[in-house]
Amino acid sequence: MAGALGGTFSPHCARVHPAKLVAGIAAAVERRGVRILERTRAQRIEPGVVTTDRGRVRAPRILRCLEGYTASIRGQRRTWLPMNSAMIVTEPLPDSVWDDIGWSGAELLGDNANAYCYAQRTADGRIALGGRGIPYRFGSRTDVDGQTQDWTVESLTTILHGMFPAVRPARIDHAWCGVLGVPRDWCASVSFDPSTGLGWAGGYVGSGLTTTHLAGRTLADLALGRDTDLTSLPWVNRSVRRWEPEPFRWLGVKAMYGLYREADRRENKGLAGPSRLARIGNVLTGR
Incomplete structure (x- = not known):
């Protein structure tokens, strides 16, 4: 990377x-x-x-x-809360690109960013990379048939190219998204x-x-x-607090990921330690 x-x-x-x-x-x-x-x-x-x-x-x-x-x-x-998660996958990459990257096995990959991503080398020689994109839609609405917004595809493509510059000439073949259940x-x-x-x-x-x-x-x-x-086990019959009503739910999630992305930007620019913005984001999530 x-x-x-x-x-x-x-x-x-x-x-x-x-x-x-x-x-x-x-x-x-x-x-x-x-x-x-x-x-x-x-x-x-x-x-x-x-x-x-x-x-x-x-x-x-x-x-x-x-x-x-x-x-x-x-x-x-x-x-x-239905949290949107999206993925993109490249076209099959030539051996020269894999040699440049040095990804010779089927190891799975994730970064430690606040707004993290994850990736794998597929069986047919592509890179599949996922992340959050637009994490939540107002009123707990979900995606339709896995349709992915252009902004999300562009955002994940930027992350992919930043990690693996050798992949830049390759086209993005597919993109899709789904939702996670978040207490x-x-x-x-x-x-x-x-x-x-x-x-x-x-x-x-x-x-x-x-x-x-x-x-x-x-x-x-x-x-x-x-x-x-x-x-x-401790997770059995556990009482779970409900999410806030709208618009507070939408505002909270939007603010949380805004803080995480800004924290990542500051840390990538050379901040000596974890950004305090990420701690504020953690408070909003309730973690």
Whole structure:
């Protein structure tokens, strides 16, 4: 990485093809008799019934695992904030570019900036890089079919070129975005209320590939009334403060990322230590 002064390495990391993961999980649960109802939008969740745009589904236990799309359920707009996250991917890069960069393996990459980014070398020889772009839309609105704003693509491209100048001649082939579920204290939780039959899990803040496995096992134990080591974990049945109403929610998130980006700018210019602006941003997040 151009301009890097140091780095750390951890072997406890892996990359996963997200579409293959979802398709594999779907096939596995269908083999066990689970029925998946696609193209059905849940609108309201109440004890014993889920109201959808195609009718009602009744069940004694209902588990809400919608992550960033929780805000679309009636009465849940302030539960978890849908944080937008975007990615870009280059065209396949020639060997000369990889030799210039020195990225010979499949190591995953992340920086330690306040408004951080993450990247990987894909199996077909591209660089895929992600970050926040426009992090939040007023009223907890979410993206439509993964559409990504031009400003976000340009911002991520600038980060990519700053890290790897050798990539500048390469075109950006694709860009897409989605939403993360963010609790007010940025900590995930798993809960189940036996009196109503309602449960939920989420608020992973972008770490869902690992924590969903643990959350799913924990939620299954709770829903089936099992007393296990998992059901006694600190994140179980934890009370989470709701997000502020609009416009305070939008103003707070916008101010938070504005402070983080300005803190990064000052630190990149040679500030001796962490910027105080980042500390103010941390206060706004509740972390």
